[in-house]
Amino acid sequence: MPTYQYRCLKCNKDFDYIQKMVDPPLAVCIHCNGKVKRIISAGAGIIFKGSGFYCTDYRSDSYKKQAERENKTSTSTAKESSKNSNKKTEKTIN
Numbered sequence: 001m002p003t004y005q006y007r008c009l010k011c012n013k014d015f016d017y018i019q020k021m022v023d024p025p026l027a028v029c030i031h032c033n034g035k036v037k038r039i040i041s042a043g044a045g046i047i048f049k050g051s052g053f054y055c056t057d058y059r060s061d062s063y064k065k066q067a068e069r070e071n072k073t074s075t076s077t078a079k080e081s082s083k084n085s086n087k088k089t090e091k092t093i094n
C-alpha cells in the first residue's frame with residue numbers, strides 16, 4: 001500500500017498516511033483535525049517505503065512467464081510484451 005505524505009496547515013506537522021490508492025485523499029490532520037494538503041514528492045506523490053521491489057514484484061509472475069515464452073521466439077516481441085504488461089499493471093492499480 002502506498003504511503004502519502006501530508007502537511008497540516010493548522011499545526012504544521014508533516015506526517016505519513018498509509019492508504020489504498022482507491023481511497024480519497026486525507027482531508028483532516030490526524031493530530032488536530034486541521035486542514036491538510038498532500039505533499040507531492042518525486043512527481044508521483046507516492047512513496048513506496050522500504051520496498052523498491054514492490055513494482056517489479058507485482059508483475060514479476062506474468063512478466064516472467066511472458067518473457068520466457070517469447071524469448072524462445074524472438075527478443076523484439078519480448079520488449080513489446082513488457083510494454084503491454086506495464087499498461088495492464090497501471091490499469092489494475094487505477
Ligand SMILES: [Zn+2]
Nearest residue numbers: 008011029032
Ligand atoms: Zn494538525
